[in-house]
Amino acid sequence: MLGINVSTVSRALKGLAGVSPDLRQKITQLAEKQGYHPNPLAMSLRYNITHTIGIIVPDISFNHYAQIVKWIEAEARMNGYMCIVTDSGDKLIGETDCIQRLLNLHVEGIAICLSQETVEYAHLERLKDKHIPFVLFDRVANIDCPTISSNDVESARQATLHLIDGGARRIAFLGGPNRMKQTIDRKHGYLEALRERRINIKKKLVKCGHVSFNSGLSDTLDLLGQQDPPDAILTCHGMLSISAFQAIIGKGLRIPEDISIIGFMSDWVSGMSYPRMTFVKQNLKEVGRKTFELLYNQINGDDTIRNITIDARLNIRESTRKGER
Numbered sequence: 001m002l003g004i005n006v007s008t009v010s011r012a013l014k015g016l017a018g019v020s021p022d023l024r025q026k027i028t029q030l031a032e033k034q035g036y037h038p039n040p041l042a043m044s045l046r047y048n049i050t051h052t053i054g055i056i057v058p059d060i061s062f063n064h065y066a067q068i069v070k071w072i073e074a075e076a077r078m079n080g081y082m083c084i085v086t087d088s089g090d091k092l093i094g095e096t097d098c099i100q101r102l103l104n105l106h107v108e109g110i111a112i113c114l115s116q117e118t119v120e121y122a123h124l125e126r127l128k129d130k131h132i133p134f135v136l137f138d139r140v141a142n143i144d145c146p147t148i149s150s151n152d153v154e155s156a157r158q159a160t161l162h163l164i165d166g167g168a169r170r171i172a173f174l175g176g177p178n179r180m181k182q183t184i185d186r187k188h189g190y191l192e193a194l195r196e197r198r199i200n201i202k203k204k205l206v207k208c209g210h211v212s213f214n215s216g217l218s219d220t221l222d223l224l225g226q227q228d229p230p231d232a233i234l235t236c237h238g239m240l241s242i243s244a245f246q247a248i249i250g251k252g253l254r255i256p257e258d259i260s261i262i263g264f265m266s267d268w269v270s271g272m273s274y275p276r277m278t279f280v281k282q283n284l285k286e287v288g289r290k291t292f293e294l295l296y297n298q299i300n301g302d303d304t305i306r307n308i309t310i311d312a313r314l315n316i317r318e319s320t321r322k323g324e325r
Contacts, residue, residue, distance in 0.1 A: 001034075002026060052082045053295060054102030054110040058090035058139070063266045064238050064284070065113060068138060071288025072111060079296060081108075090211070092117040099123060109133035109295045114141060116211050119179045133298035137291040139182050140307075146294040147307045150282045152182055155312040156189030157196075159234055159262045159280055162314060164197050166321035168232035168260055172205040172223050174216060174244055175236040183208055186236045186264070205230055216243030224251050224259075231259055232320070238265035245273055245319075260320040267315070275318035282312040 002009070004023070012019045012027040019027070030036075055072055057065040073083045084102060088094035095115045102110055110127070112134060121143050127134050128145065140147040163171050173190045175183040187208065194201050204226060207219040216239060223230055224247065233248075235241040241263025245255075253259050255275055262278045263270070270279045290308050297304075 001030060050106050050108055051080055052084060052107050054107040055083055055085045056088055056095060056098045056112045058088055058113060058115050060085060060087045067284040068288045071285045072292045075289050075292035088115045090115045096123045108299045111135050111137055111291050111295055113137055114139040116177050116180055133295055135291055135295045137287060141181055144305060146305055148287055148290045149309060150312045151309050152185035153189040155280045156186040157193045158314050160190045160193035162320060163232040163260055166260055169199060170230045172230035172233045174219055174233055174240050175208045176211040178208045183236060190234055211237050211239055213239055213243045216240035217247050220244040220247035233261045235263045238269060241265045255319050256321045262320060270317060278317045278320040279315055280312050281315045283310050286310045
């Protein structure tokens with residue numbers, strides 16, 4: 001339309017040198033008049049810089065993961081990056097598929113919260129071999145890569161001690177798969193507290209299985225149906241906390257008079273229960289911010305392996321008995 005070279009137009013719109021002020025003004029005015037917008041996807045494919053990262057979570061509909069994604073995305077936007085969020089369905093096959101689809105979109109790095117089925121890490125080793133930046137967050141694994149997680153051992157220990165201080169002696173543990181590091185760490189903290197207070201460990205009070213509402217419901221009903229049922233339950237996933245709470249109420253038991261309960265969950269979920277549930281509050285904002293920070297550093301050439309632990313704290317509400325200590 002202006003009768004000039006495409007390369008000259010390109011230089012003018014990018015603000016590069018070599019274009020006179022008068023010609024630059026003509027080009028920018030015509031671009032505005034025609035409603036022209038640069039195609040960032042085409043530009044990114046040409047220069048192999050997409051300013052895009054991928055995020056993989058087990059279940060985007062669950063508030064816990066949505067909150068972390070919110071803070072990763074906020075930090076990414078501040079640094080000029082866009083996010084593509086994918087959902088693995090909490091399955092290994094979904095996780096590997098998400099990774100491949102994100103790589104097909106030429107993301108510059110991937111933040112991954114592992115599925116509960118992930119017990120082998122060949123797909124992550126392939127990312128390392130290809131020098132593709134990635135970070136594990138929330139649910140992590142004992143492999144040589146950057147990770148962001150909460151202080152699961154200590155927070156579970158403190159939660160269990162609170163139950164003991166409230167008079168509980170038959171404390172049940174409701175967790176995810178035994179192969180998951182998050183379950184291992186939280187169970188370790190629970191057992192550490194029992195040993196510290198010289199309370200016998202009863203294997204029948206420990207239930208570690210699939211994380212779902214139905215499995216949490218059936219495991220809790222099994223615990224409550226035992227000849228010597230628990231007087232407190234520590235639940236180690238928000239979904240298990242909700243199902244355990246429903247099972248207790250459904251059996252006509254009073255909380256905390258008959259049984260105390262603590263969950264790892266979000267503040268608003270705790271506030272929706274009656275009585276409000278005592279819970280371990282994880283700093284999801286910091287988890288999200290640090291996840292992007294580690295990924296961004298890798299994208300920019302920092303190959304340091306950092307494993308960051310974010311403090312979580314016990315928020316005491318009405319679902320547990322107050323202790324003497």
